Amino acid sequence: MVSDNFFPQPGGVESHMYQLASKLIDRGHKVIIITHAYPGRTGVRYLTNGIKTYHVPFWTIYRETTFPTVFSFFPIFRNIVIRERIEIVHGHASLSNLCHEAILHARTMGMRTVFTDHSLFGFGEAGSILTNKLLKFTLSDVDHCICVSHTCKENCVLRASLDPSMVSVIPNAVVADNFRPLSQNEIDSRRSSAPGPPQPLGPNDTITIVVISRLFYNKGIDLLIAAIPRILASQPNVRFIVAGSGPKAIDFEQMVERNVLQDRVSLLGPVRHDEVRDVMVQGHIYLNPSLMEAFGTVIVEAASCGLYVVCTRVGGVPEVLPSHMTEFAAPEEDDLVAATNRAVAKLRSGKVRTDLFHNQVKQMYSWTDVAQRTERVYDSISTTRSFALIDRLKRYYGCGIWAGKLFCMCAVVDYLLFIFLEIFAPRERIDVCKDWPKKAVPVAKLGEEEDVESLKEGGVPGRKRNSRHRREKRDETDESSAA
Amino acid sequence: MTTLITILTRLASPPPQTLHTHQPTSSTVTYTVTTRPALTGLCAKLGFYVGISARVVLGMVAVLVVCLKWCVSLGIGISVLGAFWGEGGERGMRRIMKLIEITDGTYIIPLAILVLFLACKRNYKEESLTIISGLGLQTSTTSSFYLRSPSTRFISTTAIQDIFIHEAFKGFEVRFYLAVVVEGEREVVVVFPSMLPRRGILEEVWREGRKCLWEMGEKG
Structure with a gap:
């Protein structure tokens, strides 16, 4: 798997890749991840289950994306692919330059390629046009494409003019166990009410609405800023918890101060991904005002925590949850206020059984399922035949008047570079890596979990990695001596 | 191909x-x-020793030439060379002297350094x-x-x-x-x-x- 976006940076693509990789490894595949170097995170690293991560030292430009040096990545990429004996290259995220380059090089080397698109794009802006062209370049020669929702698929097919039959939809998933609603004990300790079935909220109980989002324009924060005072004015017993940071944070704070809502709107600032659940369970309703969303993992997480979801009807959001868990609104101020009011009223009347949401979500979304479906995609492309260079060039040529010729030139140069490398850095001179031992030793596993925890905190002390490495090697020697 | x-x-x-x-x-x-x-066989061994001696000779010649140039510039060239050569090789001595005299120091010194560098350079790593x-x-x-x-x-x-x-x-x-x-x-x-x-x-x-x-x- 190749993408610019990976840990330690937080985000949806990152956790998608991590979860998918670990599930694929559980299913007996070998997965390595190639990403660029982050500060304090370079070289070759191991994560849980022996997911090997190559942090290629490249400089980054815009939003953690590497500088597009079309060919300079090829020698390293070829080296890694040969030493790890890779058969399928799976790129993630359309803004990731590393992913596009890797797919181009992989095709030159005659490997199978899959691309997963995680985002929606417009067609009008200059940035989008450029990205779309680049996407077309990559996708005109990819074996299969995966999108996270049907809307995303439509968008992707249009942007890259693909054959819809080679695009599959595999949604994201959540680790439902990490997003459990409050258990009975926790509720008891919080409020001293009698145990029993959950009671409907009375008309005077406070309903808490949670918003967790990066405070960017495309997440609909302007909408939220306009809607909050109106919702609070019409509903006396409602309060907001807002978590996240971003450029819109100042506007948000100004809104709170202007309307003197400090006691009813609490701003938590940025929260770590493992703290999201703790914030979510404090509320009853989750409000997602996003203007553009390909999938919206966060609303699945919210539903899994037993929150009723109010969200805007944009992008892939309507496909994500069944209608009894959500209240939809058009992405405009009036409708959002109305929808929120409807949701509050429904909760008060006890029509929604939010306590059942967790198990329903658990059945709908699991990473094991995602991994199975991805595996099926891998199986299907492994049987198709490879295309010759001339076929690839024909496809590239059809990409546009000027772009087609440019893409052809890139492909030809890439092929020449490939031949050059075959001569001056032949395969025999590249050592093949040992695979991570399949058999899990309980002691070793403990150590790894420790390491992943410290990974999440950012930065592994070198000593720790070494100790684990030693353990791994010891396993190897044990095996070899046994043999 | x-x-x-x-x-x-x-x-x-x-x-x-x-x-x-x-x-x-x-x-x-x-x-x-x-x-x-690995030095196996007579040829490889012979080649190795010949190479080493060639390096030694080349290095010495380079040092010697620089010394002579220096002596010539001081004006005691003939006597120094005489001490080396003895009485016999008068003609050869004069020819070399002439050569050293006419060659510019700006060429001799860098050339000598280059020869010394090559003579001392190890052609293997260990x-x-x-x-x-x-x-x-x-x-x-x-x-x-x-x-x-x-x-x-x-x-x-x-x-x-x-x-x-x-x-x-x-x-x-x-x-x-x-x-x-x-x-x-x-x-x-x-x-x-x-x-x-x-x-x-x-x-x-x-x-x-x-x-x-x-x-x-x-x-x-």
């Missing part, structure tokens, strides 16, 4: 590395990785790891010139925390390396730092080295 490719491949390939293990006693072992070809059970280990890298002592580093057993093999980016490729974790140092000490031998060699050294360093010590 194929022959051309094979020729190109052979030209571009680095010299082959070999591992020599030398174990004088049961508790001491030296692993040497070298690009020096790196070694010596392990003494219960005492420690010493890494050593030959310098790229003759007549200079190799750079060595000794690490005592008490300071060694671990020895491991890992991978890292090096130029445009990912290479394996054998490294020693030293107590109280931020960075690990890489064994065979400039050669970075292939995995097979590293694993052998790693496996045997650990055995020698720790298991032997525990027994004794």
